[in-house]
Amino acid sequence: MSKIVHDFTTDIPVWKPYVTPLDLAEASADQLEALKVTPSNNKVSDYVLVLAHDVETLKHRSPLFNAVMYNRDGLSRAERELGAVGASIVNRCIYCAAVHASRYNQLAKDKYVIAAVFADGVDAEIAPRLKAILNFAVKLSKCPSEADADDMAALMSAGLGKDEILDLILSTSLFGWANRLMHTLGEPIAG
């Protein structure tokens, strides 16, 4: 029995698409290249097989995603995940929120912050630096963006360097993209 998940959780659901994923047997050479499919690596997620219908964005999207979330220097990986969580809360992408909240917990070795954020959103009682990060991510994710000069000043006061602020802008914006795919093209099913 499958049950759609409607509440924020760190238990990662299964993502079930509303559209038909690409059939690998019918994939073009360009699609196979973007999917990085080889005889020894033929396990591709349904999500990526759905996105493979638009290979001209997918081929850039995968390296871009990795660069934004895992490039060296700049904002810590955990704090980039918090930017992703802020966006995913605004856009109510239960799947993205679960994946990136659980990654935050692993990287930060802490469960309190995410629990507080899931319970109270931007009013969560968390360290000032994390609060400034979350607040900025939430406001930038609104449509139109509600982030302003005061939020930027708050990030500086909280001790973020300009390189870190740039990484926060990128990880938050990236989830404005990812949420609009994951949450609209499929649904999270309890695993």
Next chain:
Amino acid sequence: MSGNEDVIKAIVGIEPGSALADVIAGRADIMALTQQTHDGALMPENPGGLSHAERAALALRIAKINDHKAFEEHFETMLEKAGSPDGAVRMADIWFDGGSDPRARALIRHVDLVAHAPKDATRRDIELLQEAGIADADIVRLSELVAFVSYQIRVAVGLALMKGLA
């Protein structure tokens, strides 16, 4: 704007040699991939069921929904370069809902929903596109267009705020 120019740098007005340009240079790979995705979403070699003009027109709607004038002008220019066909030009009008054309109605409805309030999207919204005769591959192309432009506008908004920092 051609694939050789960086849309975000032009829109934010990032001067070579400025402090902001130096910070961004540390993420030059991401900025280049962003521009490449822009070209892939707006002017793909294989546009499938969404023409370059329609993509520019729908991106123009997204810029309007995000209240971002510079991106409106950018997509307006792209729409002109795509020949400004009547059907696409009408799609860019924020007060036009597609009229009696079921395909245009479905495309416009979905773009407006996903740009403004993706949290409200459900399975039914994808079914409405399918019922209007839009193929699954084109639904994915449309979704990437809205999702990517929403990302690109946010990066530019964030960088413009950074420009204001001393």
